Amino acid sequence: MEIKTKDLLGIENLSRREINIILDTAETMREISERxxxxxPYLRGKTVVNLFxxxxxxxxxxxxxxxxxxxxxxxxxSSSSSSVLKGETLLDTVRNLEAMKIDFVVIRHSMAGxxxxxxxxxxxxVINAGDGTHEHPTQALLDLLSLKERLGSIEGRKVLIVGDxxxxxxxxxxxxxxxxxxxxxxxxAPPTLMPYKIENMGVEVFIDIDEAIEEKDVIYVLRIQKERxxxxxxxxxxxxxxxxxxxxERLKRAKKDVVIMHPGPINRGIxxxxxxxxxEHSIILEQVTNGVAVRMAILYLLSGGKSGEVAEx
Amino acid sequence: MTTKxxxxxxxDVQIKRALTRISHEILERNKGAKDLxxxxxxxxxxxxxxxxxxxxxxIEGEKLPLGVLDITLYRDDFTSIDYLPQIGKxxxxxxxxxxxxxxxxxxxxxxxxxxxxxxxIIDFGRPREIQLAVLIxxxxxxxxxxxxxxxxxxxxxxxxxxxxxxxxxxxxxxxxLRQVEVKDGD
Numbered sequence: 001m002e003i004k005t006k007d008l009l010g011i012e013n014l015s016r017r018e019i020n021i022i023l024d025t026a027e028t029m030r031e032i033s034e035r036x037x038x039x040x041p042y043l044r045g046k047t048v049v050n051l052f053x054x055x056x057x058x059x060x061x062x063x064x065x066x067x068x069x070x071x072x073x074x075x076x077x078s079s080s081s082s083s084v085l086k087g088e089t090l091l092d093t094v095r096n097l098e099a100m101k102i103d104f105v106v107i108r109h110s111m112a113g114x115x116x117x118x119x120x121x122x123x124x125x126v127i128n129a130g131d132g133t134h135e136h137p138t139q140a141l142l143d144l145l146s147l148k149e150r151l152g153s154i155e156g157r158k159v160l161i162v163g164d165x166x167x168x169x170x171x172x173x174x175x176x177x178x179x180x181x182x183x184x185x186x187x188x189a190p191p192t193l194m195p196y197k198i199e200n201m202g203v204e205v206f207i208d209i210d211e212a213i214e215e216k217d218v219i220y221v222l223r224i225q226k227e228r229x230x231x232x233x234x235x236x237x238x239x240x241x242x243x244x245x246x247x248x249e250r251l252k253r254a255k256k257d258v259v260i261m262h263p264g265p266i267n268r269g270i271x272x273x274x275x276x277x278x279x280e281h282s283i284i285l286e287q288v289t290n291g292v293a294v295r296m297a298i299l300y301l302l303s304g305g306k307s308g309e310v311a312e313x
Numbered sequence: 314m315t316t317k318x319x320x321x322x323x324x325d326v327q328i329k330r331a332l333t334r335i336s337h338e339i340l341e342r343n344k345g346a347k348d349l350x351x352x353x354x355x356x357x358x359x360x361x362x363x364x365x366x367x368x369x370x371x372i373e374g375e376k377l378p379l380g381v382l383d384i385t386l387y388r389d390d391f392t393s394i395d396y397l398p399q400i401g402k403x404x405x406x407x408x409x410x411x412x413x414x415x416x417x418x419x420x421x422x423x424x425x426x427x428x429x430x431x432x433x434i435i436d437f438g439r440p441r442e443i444q445l446a447v448l449i450x451x452x453x454x455x456x457x458x459x460x461x462x463x464x465x466x467x468x469x470x471x472x473x474x475x476x477x478x479x480x481x482x483x484x485x486x487x488x489x490l491r492q493v494e495v496k497d498g499d
Binding site: 025032036 | 391432
């Protein structure tokens with residue numbers, strides 16, 4: 001009953017067994033948030049630094065709540081208020097933090113591989129909260145937990161991921177996660193937002209959303225990342241809405257009990273029609289609830305035992 | 314660590330008698346079943362609590378609310394164990410405030426599990442009272458905790474183990490005393 005690593009850096013290197021351990025642990029953690037006193041003493045005296053070099057509401061709040069519900073002490077640092085502005089390197093920043101005796105670093109960074117870089121150099125456990133366009137493992141895990149809760153099992157389910165796959169770390173983590181759990185994954189995006197040779201990840205690729213939607217159990221809608229759209233990959237948002245927005249009319253072609261997911265924050269009316277986002281098919285808020293439980297489970301599992309060995313992947 | 318069986322402490326009939334007696338004692342001391350709730354500690358205390366629930370229903374005609382507690386996240390020995398225990402679900406589907414909680418476990422030993430359980434129950438509300446029922450009290454307390462209801466007192470030494478086997482988990486109802494054999498290099 002252990003995760004054999006010091007860190008959670010991505011889904012790619014997790015086994016199906018490890019994913020199941022995380023999901024089972026998260027299921028038991030969910031109940032703690034329903035208690036009169038929503039706190040257990042497990043991580044008393046442990047210190048967590050949430051180091052966020054990119055904007056975040058959900059993920060930061062979710063990690064902070066998970067840490068508090070396990071009784072850890074935590075501090076939040078963001079690039080806009082830290083010495084990064086004065087030119088301090090990432091490595092110097094985290095080495096200084098470690099000199100103050102910390103146990104976990106939760107890091108979000110715009111560069112892919114930043115968590116891996118510091119994980120190799122720190123004794124503290126490192127949790128990837130999103131690195132560039134690479135991975136967002138806790139998001140994929142909370143998505144799996146939400147799907148399991150709604151559908152019972154993930155094996156054999158047909159999942160369509162729609163939108164800005166090119167810039168999406170959520171898409172990459174979810175493709176690995178869903179495929180490890182036995183789901184059939186397809187992608188749908190404008191050709192300019194579909195990474196070259198993405199089908200090598202074992203996914204089916206669609207351009208036409210109305211064709212892609214048919215027979216799917218789950219439609220996972222990605223956010224159009226306006227902050228990463230500098231290269232003219234989309235002619236206009238209006239065209240994207242016309243061709244890809246998930247509307248109630250489009251949904252008529254899908255299965256009757258199709259599940260709608262979105263990692264947030266939603267651009268209402270761009271990738272997702274508000275009537276669908278708030279409709280009966282949506283489990284978007286369940287995803288947020290499960291986020292806290294999954295992050296509690298990760299903190300629990302990475303804290304394991306006295307050995308505290310640095311396991312090489 | 315290897316262990317050798319030294320003998321049977323209780324057989325299935327004796328376990329049943331002990332639980333029947335404890336059920337009567339609970340009702341006698343609390344003058345009926347009013348405001349009583351049962352909470353069993355995983356794994357096995359929860360099953361014993363379920364049996365006490367059934368006995369009390371037979372005697373008094375009232376089915377007490379039953380909860381299950383997993384104390385993993387309240388343990389005090391995380392810095393000294395080298396494996397991570399699997400967490401089970403805690404399910405307390407009722408409000409404990411103002412109730413008399415009968416806390417049930419299989420073996421009372423150092424008292425540390427009960428300490429963790431008391432802390433956890435109090436995070437769910439403020440019971441009027443918490444009473445402790447155990448199938449076996451084997452002594453060696455490290456905390457000022459004592460049981461209110463005991464199936465059997467079994468004086469033991471530190472290199473003995475008391476193993477409670479329950480049909481639902483282990484295939485048979487039996488309490489076994491085991492000797493720990495210390496080998497060179499252990």
